Structures are given as structure tokens and as C-alpha cells.
Amino acid sequence: MGSTSPHAQEKRVKRTRNERGETVVQAELQEHREHNSALEDEDLVMNPRLVKTMPKRPNAGPLVKTLYPWPDPNNPPTGFEHDPHSHRTRNVTPAPTIPKSRIAFTDAVFERLYLPLDSLVDNIREEQQTQIRANPGEFLAVVPFGAGAALFKEKPRLNNAVVGFLKTFRYPDAELKDSLDETLTAIIENGSPTKVEAAHRAKDNKNPDATGLQLVMPASRRTGTSRDKFARPWAMFLRGGSPRLREYLIYQQTFAIDKDLAFNVLKIEAKTPSWVLCNFKGDAVRKDQEEVIMKAIKEKLWMSDDFRHHATKVLTKARVPGDINAHTVYATSSFTLTFFENTDEKGNAATVVQLRGCPVASTDEELKDYHAIVRTTPYWIDNMILLQRAGEVSCQLCKAVTHPTYDCPFPKTEGWFGPKYDGAEKHAARVQKTAARGGKYGSQGRGGPSRGSANRGGLAGRGKGRK
Structure with missing residues (x-):
């Protein structure tokens, strides 16, 4: 016969008294249990006091999207002031020093124009694009009104006209130096219109804030003629000039001189989408x-x-x-x-x-x-x-x-x-x-x-x- 499991005949002790008042001990056989138990024979009953002190199970409700208390979808927007399309020009405090120009242009506050880097360098040749992407802070973008393939084809010297205008801006200290050039001053005061203009240009070329000023025309990747006269590229790229002149150009942004010359000067934002x-x-x-x-x-x-x-x-x-x-x-x-x-x-x-x-x-x-x-x-x-x-x-x-x-x-x-x-x-x-x-x-x-x-x-x- 095979061995008997130690739990095969578990006994339960039962005590009773006989007629003479003597205690009699009896043993009853327990039914065979199929599985061993690590617990004692008594049923396990939790102490109610212990149950109350146990941590509650985390409530998963708030993470369920259908149970979440969503806010009013028409609450006022936050962070609106960071929208690059929502600003106006001349919105810097304190304002930079404003230079003077002998050439009139529209003196007004405009919408701040924002074009991301990808738009500014789109459709220009790889050599230019690589340099601008690597050094965006070295350049300012100059975007003429109506820019596109047709405009740059019709006005191949547009960059020279823009630089000529930018050289006319004078700060007070530069104006003082100009006045010390007696020869040019005399021509401007008494010369013929042609000579006066030549004298002004001579002074402009000596403008210390225009040192190294260069406006690079975009080199289009397109070899043929585009049917879309407004096709990219749109921007010319300005380098050089004094920090204070560059700061002012960004501050003012929009320069409308005449029907043939109007443009926006933009800071090139490398990371702002x-x-x-x-x-x-x-x-x-x-x-x-x-x-x-x-x-x-x-x-x-x-x-x-x-x-x-x-x-x-x-x-x-x-x-x-x-x-x-x-x-x-x-x-x-x-x-x-x-x-x-x-x-x-x-x-x-x-x-x-x-x-x-x-x-x-x-x-x-x-x-x-x-x-x-x-x-x-x-x-x-x-x-x-x-x-x-x-x-x-x-x-x-x-x-x-x-x-x-x-x-x-x-x-x-x-x-x-x-x-x-x-x-x-x-x-x-x-x-x-x-x-x-x-x-x-x-x-x-x-x-x-x-x-x-x-x-x-x-x-x-x-x-x-x-x-």
C-alpha cells in the first residue's frame, strides 16, 4: 500500500462530559483536503480596524479621458503674446536710438511680419542656403514688396538701390563728423543738383554705421523661367553694418520709399516655427x-x-x-x-x-x-x-x-x-x-x-x- 499523506486523516478534538461529570476526549476524522494549506485550520478573518488603516487603491478615473473634467474650450487663449504673427513694429521697450535719413519714407507702425527660416531660404542654391543656415545671426533678410522670380529678373540691381538708401541713415555723432568735412558741406550748400547728390553719396560712403554693408541677391535654384512671377526665392540677405543700425532696421522693419522701392527687413529666426x-x-x-x-x-x-x-x-x-x-x-x-x-x-x-x-x-x-x-x-x-x-x-x-x-x-x-x-x-x-x-x-x-x-x-x- 502506498504511504498516507500526513493530512489524509487530520483529527479534530472534541471534549464532552459523561453522566458522572468526567471529561471525555474524542477525536473525529476530518475530510481529506486535496490541497495543502499554509494557513491554520481557522478561517482567516480580517480585523476591521486593520482594514480601515490600509491605503486605498488608486482611483484611475482622472486619467480616463471620458471622465476627466475638461475646461471650457472657449476659455481665453494663453501665451498669445508669443505668437510671432501677432506683434507690431516698434514694440521694443526701451526703443533704440532712431537715426535720421535725408530720404523720406512712410513713418508708421506696421504689422510685424514673420517668415520662418525655411521660407526665407527656400529655392536658393545650396551654397547660399548652407551659409545662411549655419550663421543666421550674421544676416538680416530683406524682402521686397511683390518679391519673386519676376521682380528679381526685372530689377537685377535692386540690392544696390536698397543699400544706397540704408547708407543715408545718420546718428547724431555721425552727423557731427559729416559737418567737419567742409568741402562736401560747401558743395551740398551751394552746388548744382547733380553735384549735391554726388556729395551726399560721398558722405554716405563714409558713414561709419554702413561699414561693410552688403546686400546679397538670392541665387535661384531654378534654371528656367517660372510661370509664377511670385515664385520663391523672395529674400535678399544683408550683412555688415553697425549693431545699432541693424537693431534699428529690425525695429522699424518696413521701409516704403516710393512705388518702385519698398521692403521689409526681418530678423532670421532659426528655431521659431x-x-x-x-x-x-x-x-x-x-x-x-x-x-x-x-x-x-x-x-x-x-x-x-x-x-x-x-x-x-x-x-x-x-x-x-x-x-x-x-x-x-x-x-x-x-x-x-x-x-x-x-x-x-x-x-x-x-x-x-x-x-x-x-x-x-x-x-x-x-x-x-x-x-x-x-x-x-x-x-x-x-x-x-x-x-x-x-x-x-x-x-x-x-x-x-x-x-x-x-x-x-x-x-x-x-x-x-x-x-x-x-x-x-x-x-x-x-x-x-x-x-x-x-x-x-x-x-x-x-x-x-x-x-x-x-x-x-x-x-x-x-x-x-x-x-
Whole structure:
């Protein structure tokens, strides 16, 4: 016979008393247990006092996106002051010392133009691009109004005209030195117009703040003639000059001298990305739907796992405190909407709304992923979808991506000396021509409907961002 398990016949002791009052000890056999137990025979009962003092299990509710107390999606935006597209010129405190020029130009405050580095060096030859990317602080970008392939072809000496103007700026100490040159001063006071101009240029060439001033024309990668007269490259690149002159040029930015010479001077920002995230169109895009649109965009992204995961990965790396839900709110907190009351070439309403916000990215790859998520996520308004295929809102004149060409604010500035452009009248004329053709668009070639589309600046009206 096989051996018997030590637990095969466990006994339970039972004590009773007989008739004579004597204690009798009896043993009962326990049923066989299939499994050994490390516990004693008594059932384990938790002490209620011990249970109360045990730590509670963590509540997973707050991390569940459907249970999280999301804020009002129409709360005022945060960090709006960091939007590079939202500033004005002359917004530095204290203001730099302002030099004088003998040549008049439009003395006004303008919208601060922002173009990222990629836009400024796009379509220039590799040799130039490499040097500028490696030393962005050495250069300032000079972007003429209406810049593009046609302008640089028509005006191959435009850089000389700009440098000639910049040399006319004088600071008080330089003016004092000029006055000590008696010969040139005498010519300026008594000479003929031709000699006076020559004397002024001679003084300009001695201007200490213009030492080493050089404006490099862009070397286009394109070998043939572009059908698009506004095709990139757009910028010339300024090097040299005194630090105080360069500081003033950035401070003033916009110089409109006459109809043939107007330009913007921009600091080259190597790392600041554009805050323009997406442009939407469709039947749901109406100015009176602003809060509804913002609510739809934010709530959709708050529930998007792709957006949530991207936001928390980038923001955790940046040491922004909070969990995945807090990071998701943070990532959308800077969002604003700007409306463009557009009409197409038939005169039909075709409003476009632009979504802006701080991109959640620290690398080019992260920025690419972020844009892809925001731009491909479907957003619905009352069973109507917001269409992301609205193209790029851009201005052919100043190259801004925050307003259309025929509503460019620069030519509307009081005292504007630069090129005139009445975009509203031109757009109205296109609408009339389309109507005269029976509502049919023009050819698809040069001057066709793309000239009036969103990506060519064909929008009417310039909205205001949410405050």
C-alpha cells in the first residue's frame, strides 16, 4: 500500500462530559483536503480596524479621458503674446536710438511680419542656403514688396538701390563728423543738383554705421523661367553694418520709399516655427460660429489618442508638469481663430478660418507629426465637416501667411509711399468678368482661377483673432 499523506486523516478534538461529570476526549476524522494549506485550520478573518488603516487603491478615473473634467474650450487663449504673427513694429521697450535719413519714407507702425527660416531660404542654391543656415545671426533678410522670380529678373540691381538708401541713415555723432568735412558741406550748400547728390553719396560712403554693408541677391535654384512671377526665392540677405543700425532696421522693419522701392527687413529666426496650424473652409465656416468651431476642434483633439500621446511625449520631455490630460489641455490652450470673409470668383461667400497656436514640437520630425495630426483629424459642426483643404492663406505683396493679397494692410497705411494695390477693386473686377462669361471660370493657365484662390491670396476681408 502506498504511504498516507500526513493530512489524509487530520483529527479534530472534541471534549464532552459523561453522566458522572468526567471529561471525555474524542477525536473525529476530518475530510481529506486535496490541497495543502499554509494557513491554520481557522478561517482567516480580517480585523476591521486593520482594514480601515490600509491605503486605498488608486482611483484611475482622472486619467480616463471620458471622465476627466475638461475646461471650457472657449476659455481665453494663453501665451498669445508669443505668437510671432501677432506683434507690431516698434514694440521694443526701451526703443533704440532712431537715426535720421535725408530720404523720406512712410513713418508708421506696421504689422510685424514673420517668415520662418525655411521660407526665407527656400529655392536658393545650396551654397547660399548652407551659409545662411549655419550663421543666421550674421544676416538680416530683406524682402521686397511683390518679391519673386519676376521682380528679381526685372530689377537685377535692386540690392544696390536698397543699400544706397540704408547708407543715408545718420546718428547724431555721425552727423557731427559729416559737418567737419567742409568741402562736401560747401558743395551740398551751394552746388548744382547733380553735384549735391554726388556729395551726399560721398558722405554716405563714409558713414561709419554702413561699414561693410552688403546686400546679397538670392541665387535661384531654378534654371528656367517660372510661370509664377511670385515664385520663391523672395529674400535678399544683408550683412555688415553697425549693431545699432541693424537693431534699428529690425525695429522699424518696413521701409516704403516710393512705388518702385519698398521692403521689409526681418530678423532670421532659426528655431521659431510658424503658429499657423491649419486653414478650414466649408459650409460650417461662419464668423457667428466661432465658439462652436473652437469647441469642436478642441474637444475632438482632447479625445484623439494620437494627439494626446504626441502632446504628453513632447511636454514630458520638456518637463511641463501634469499628466496626459493636463498636457492635452496645455497643448490646445494657445489656440485662436481668425476669419477671412472670402468670396470666390463667382461672388459666392467662401469664408476661410485660420487656426493658430503654439506648435507642440521641439524637433523637425515632431513638428511634422504634430501638423499631420491637427490637419488630418476630421472636425464636425452640426453634421457638416470642416474642410482642411483650404490651401495656404498668403499675400503676394508682403508674403505674410496671416492675410490674403487683396486685403494686405501695408498699402492701406496712412502716408504709404510704396506700390499701390487696390485688391478689393481687382477682385470685384474678376467677379464681374466671371459673371459676364456666364459664371464660368477662366483658363487654368496664368491668370486662371488659382489667382483668386486661397493659396494665391484670393480672399476678401481680414478677420481678427480671438482675444
